[in-house]
Ligand SMILES: [Fe+2]
């Protein structure tokens with residue numbers, strides 16, 4: 001089914017956000033593994049896989065709309081030198097995602113593609129949850145102090 005070109009461009013822009021997030025989470029996950037923070041490693045690794053599922057969904061939708069998925073575009077990746085910075089940069093990336101999906105949902109409605117809108121709404125709910133998860137960890141760090149928090153992450 002031929003989709004609206006503006007919407008296809010929007011989906012490709014969201015795809016670039018997701019591909020960037022996958023890489024950022026993957027590096028953060030491996031950094032935590034090398035520091036011996038197994039729980040954080042698993043947490044970030046799982047997150048990278050979720051973002052990959054989002055990328056897959058977007059690629060599938062772009063193809064269905066007879067567009068060309070662009071997988072060679074990445075945004076700037078922000079790697080945190082410590083866990084607190086990693087969480088800060090991941091929070092920023094998730095905020096970009098939430099903003100992007102909200103814009104995409106609005107556009108999908110405007111061009112009358114409500115199936116795409118529903119797909120984007122599902123992903124947006126995930127991104128909302130990601131922000132919640134990051135803020136939970138940041139709250140714990142604030143309450144326990146970073147060294148105590150890290151001692152719970154082996
Ligand atoms: Fe995502």
Ligand SMILES: [Fe+2]
Nearest residue numbers: 094097127130
């Ligand atoms: Fe996310």
